[in-house]
Amino acid sequence: MIYLDYAADTPVASEVLDAYYDAAKTYIANPNAHHVLGQAAKAHINEIAKEIANYFNVAPEEVIFTSGATESNNLAIKGVAASNRRYGKHMITSYLEHSSVTGPMSALAQEGYEVDYVDLLPNGQIDLKHLKELLRPDTILVSVCAVDSELGTIQPIQEIAGILKEYEHCKFHVDATQAVAKISVSMEGVDLMTFAPHKFYGLHGSGVLLKKQALRIAPIIHGGVSTTIFRSGTPTTALIVATGEALKLYSAKQEKHYEHVKALNQMLREGLSKNSKVRINSPETSVPFILNISVKDKKALEVQEALAEKEIYISTKSACSTLNTPSRSVMAITKERKRAMNTLRISLSHLTTKEDIETFITVFNEIMNA
Numbered sequence: 580m581i582y583l584d585y586a587a588d589t590p591v592a593s594e595v596l597d598a599y600y601d602a603a604k605t606y607i608a609n610p611n612a613h614h615v616l617g618q619a620a621k622a623h624i625n626e627i628a629k630e631i632a633n634y635f636n637v638a639p640e641e642v643i644f645t646s647g648a649t650e651s652n653n654l655a656i657k658g659v660a661a662s663n664r665r666y667g668k669h670m671i672t673s674y675l676e677h678s679s680v681t682g683p684m685s686a687l688a689q690e691g692y693e694v695d696y697v698d699l700l701p702n703g704q705i706d707l708k709h710l711k712e713l714l715r716p717d718t719i720l721v722s723v724c725a726v727d728s729e730l731g732t733i734q735p736i737q738e739i740a741g742i743l744k745e746y747e748h749c750k751f752h753v754d755a756t757q758a759v760a761k762i763s764v765s766m767e768g769v770d771l772m773t774f775a776p777h778k779f780y781g782l783h784g785s786g787v788l789l790k791k792q793a794l795r796i797a798p799i800i801h802g803g804v805s806t807t808i809f810r811s812g813t814p815t816t817a818l819i820v821a822t823g824e825a826l827k828l829y830s831a832k833q834e835k836h837y838e839h840v841k842a843l844n845q846m847l848r849e850g851l852s853k854n855s856k857v858r859i860n861s862p863e864t865s866v867p868f869i870l871n872i873s874v875k876d877k878k879a880l881e882v883q884e885a886l887a888e889k890e891i892y893i894s895t896k897s898a899c900s901t902l903n904t905p906s907r908s909v910m911a912i913t914k915e916r917k918r919a920m921n922t923l924r925i926s927l928s929h930l931t932t933k934e935d936i937e938t939f940i941t942v943f944n945e946i947m948n949a
């Protein structure tokens with residue numbers, strides 16, 4: 580079996596699973612309970628929040644634990660929209676965003692908010708000139724991913740933050756789900772940042788929203804105070820411990836893993852460029868973890884299925900997008916609908932080997948030439 584869909588999900592690391600298991604056995608009480616067992620769980624959660632906060636250079640109170648990146652994105656966007664209505668109803672995002680960003684934006688548009696999509700340059704980066712044109716005194720939110728999930732483009736977050744400084748009421752949200760523990764990310768000039776550990780060998784059902792302390796956002800889940808007023812529900816002690824463990828382990832190995840994957844990505848690009856029926860969509864400047872291609876004369880879905888028959892697993896777009904629709908990201912960059920209809924995403928890990936890539940290229944070419 581060759582798994583090449585790491586942008587959708589990563590296998591949980593045994594250290595993370597052990598940390599989860601130990602915490603689940605040790606902390607049996609509700610961290611919101613006032614007795615000593617509850618307080619022990621809460622103290623441990625606070626320790627983990629401190630470690631995560633230190634890594635991102637923020638305060639522990641700025642770490643909100645959620646059920647995943649989808650919830651974090653929804654909380655950030657709907658939370659800012661509800662709390663900043665008095666300043667305006669205008670928001671800006673990009674065509675590269677995951678559906679958990681564009682989804683809440685579209686829902687808010689139904690409620691009378693105005694959403695603009697910023698243009699992309701041919702290299703996949705946000706067109707900063709267009710962003711400046713779109714910004715208005717009533718813009719309350721800009722939401723841009725650090726790395727997009729389909730092409731792997733890296734966005735100029737610090738430059739965007741610099742531009743937004745001039746807009747007093749405009750908050751900046753960054754979806755860093757495909758970036759954390761892969762490339763360096765910074766909260767400098769950023770008000771809210773999303774990530775989820777299942778993208779770096781952690782567990783499903785857990786996520787984080789970093790939120791600057793001074794920023795008030797309306798919660799989307801109501802009912803009872805938890806570790807924070809911004810997210811109710813019994814804190815998931817063991818999942819929080821597992822999140823901290825995954826971040827500690829994989830941020831420490833980030834550079835080593837990056838170099839390994841970079842070499843594999845180069846191999847993959849070279850191998851696939853020899854096939855005249857393949858067009859590479861991911862710009863050269865993308866992260867090496869993701870390579871997006873379009874295929875000619877074959878349906879991408881059929882290629883994906885034929886690969887799966889040989890136990891090679893890739894995806895057509897991001898896992899949460901709708902089948903049989905063009906890739907918005909590829910469409911936005913290439914402006915070619917046909918090309919955007921027929922995309923495949925190959926995503927790599929430090930667990931991927933040279934042999935995996937060689938086998939993938941051979942089998943892929945056989946399928947394409949059949």
Ligand code: PLP
Nearest residue numbers: 647648649677679728756757775
């Ligand atoms: N944002 C990005 C950029 C993603 O790649 C994903 C998952 O594919 C999500 C958000 C949603 O993550 P989750 O599955 O943790 O809700």
